[in-house]
Amino acid sequence: MSVDITLVKMSAEMIPALAEIERVCFSHPWTEEGLAAELEKETAVFYAALLDDRPVGYMGFQIICDEAYVDNIAVLPEFRRLGIGRKLLYNAVEICRSRGVSFLSLEVRPSNTAAVSLYESVGFAEVGSRRGFYSSPTEDARIMTLYFNGTENI
Secondary structure (H helix, E strand, O other): OOOOOEEEEOOHHHHHHHHHHHHHHOOOOOOHHHHHHHOOOOOEEEEEEEEOOEEEEEEEEEEEOOEEEEEEEEEOHHHOOOOHHHHHHHHHHHHHHHOOOOEEEEEEOOOOHHHHHHHHHHOOEEEEEEEEEEOOOOEEEEEEEEEOOOOOOO
């Protein structure tokens, strides 16, 4: 099943809904204040996935020089496996390519097999790990990176 999702840049009006997505999806969610602070950062790129004008997911990343790092990607549980995360990720990839970014990198829980599978299907490869990166529960992180320079995994 596919849904008609619109991607839009995050705005101040969306902050409460995105903070609620954070609370539902993560054991250590970003606050409304933390999300709002991203609106002021020149390096931040945040997009919301809207279904009938309702935010059901979002993705945020930072572009610093020619590198990009994912802050978060989240989709409400009842809207997962509908291609929303993939659409958000493809949007980020297109933005990175258009800005001449060398790579897009992220951390993911190894136990989050759905996310790992999504990232691998887009071309991300594991490049390292971070011991004890996550808490509640404690878990290492897999560092996964998608390179855009043609010499790595694209």
